[in-house]
Amino acid sequence: MDSLITAAARALAAGEPLAALKRVALRDDAPALALRGLAMAQLGDLARARELLRAATRAFGPKEPVARARCQVAEAEIALVLRDLGRPMQMLDTARTMLEAHGDRTNAAHAGYLDARRLLLIGRLDQAERMLDGLDTDALPPTSRAGYWLVAAGIAMRRIRTQPAKAAIDQAARAARETGIPSLAVEVDRASQALAAPAARLTGRNGEQLLPLAEVEAVLASDALIVDACRNAVRAGPTVIPLVSRPVLFALARVLAEAWPGDAARETLLIRAFGARHADESHRARLRVEIGRLRVAIRPLAGLTATKRGFALEPRDAGSVAILLPPEEDDHAEVLALLADGEAWSSSALALALGVSSRTVQRALDALAEGGKVESFGRGRACRWIARKEPGFPTSLLLPAPTITG
């Protein structure tokens, strides 16, 4: 590295982006462009930061693959914060492989951590966990260690495993303290709050109550038969019968659970499961078919008996029946769940994360916006959506500045 690059990198590492810019503002060589990009990112101008990093990537070119890969990792981190999960995120894997091959353990580990964050964000928990497990944690820059533990906490929370989530948050708090960066401490606090906040509503014979994650976990571990509307499944102990792809069956199961230990009337089942206004003979025939299917699906956990009025749920071993609902019931809970990270999402990123069409997401967003649950800013391709709720996901921008130019 040359003298001004050294001086600028030192300023950046000390958290003085303006001092760094002062030294390289007029230079357009590749390392200077990269450092200007990192400085702009620290100053919060992510759009400009991204342009500069792209220019740096081009300027380094194929003859300096390692420096180029570092710029791509930095660009991917910005893309992640902007929730642009397209092309820049796809480059991440190639960049990580390149850095690993050239022995740049620090930046390779940072790239792996970013990828784990991306995977968690789009709900690929197994892949996210594999990525975290494979990381060279010793090589991780101190500033991304807190984020690493927050990703681990996020995976545990989504899997409803409270103890590991708590342990990971403690580790994150320790890592954040060691860096002394206040924004990291704030993020760890947010994750703690998310862990303590109501994660679900339980309704059963004893009425309705809001449960934090730890109690959700306890309920799931109990011997109750649970109709889980958070994940659209019927479960008891270790047996989980997913009905995500069979919404009619799930709706029937839910009505039957609400009626338990009594029975549910045919009319109620028809109205709730099919949206039928009245029950004619063809509806009754369809109900018989769907009840037959539900009976087969949930056979390991419960039977279904016909009654005079309709049908009744009969758990096999479970002592009680309960329904687990999201803390707030919403038609578009899955969209809100993604926006709950507090970041600004594009509708296309949401569609990608949810595996549905852009039109479907757009309809959901419009409905949520009408209800005052989300808001948007920007226009056209730059339009972003945010929830009005508190986030719980690492958002920090902590590019490992001094090592970018090698």
Next chain:
Amino acid sequence: MKHAPAEILREYGPFPGVDGVHGVSFDGNLVWFATGERLNALDPETGETMRLLDVTADAGTAFDGTYLYQIAETVIRKIDRETGDVIGSIPAPGNGGDSGLAWAEGSLWVGQHRDRKIHQVDPETGEVLRTLQSERFVTGVTWIEGEFWHGTWQDDQSDLRRIDPQTGEVLAILDMPPGTGVSGLESDGRGRFFCGGGNSGTVRVVRRPGTPPRS
């Protein structure tokens, strides 16, 4: 042109609190190395740090027998090695793109990193007397018994190369092992090179070819 592997005799560091070594010099007893905000003086026999000077030290370091020279941002400073006082400064020829500094026979020799150049500079005025072109990024320059050597570091590969100071022709190349960068170069005047190890935070000793092995 002869290619040979560089023989690393010894490695000092990584030193606590040192993120990168940006320049190296030798005053006959101590190895001076630049680490951003400081100049550090190392006893090459014991490996102990003997002195610290609080001067900005972003790139190349040199010694003229009396004074230290140190590149800081866009200037080359002349420094009293006893007190750390800055005696004077001249503009660096690369205007901040400078990397590598050596003293020889009344001139300063300055590497210009990505431009792959080496300038011979008047130490009083900063006037560029001559410019050589290298094939690779220049990260350190030194003279040893009439031979002119410079370090390179590009695309994650480093070497030490001897060039003809008149024509720039490459006469010999010592390839550094993979993952071993050279961010500064100085000789002890005889059989050893001292090399800055960049962000590894180390200083390495490399045997000069044609001299007997020693530890």
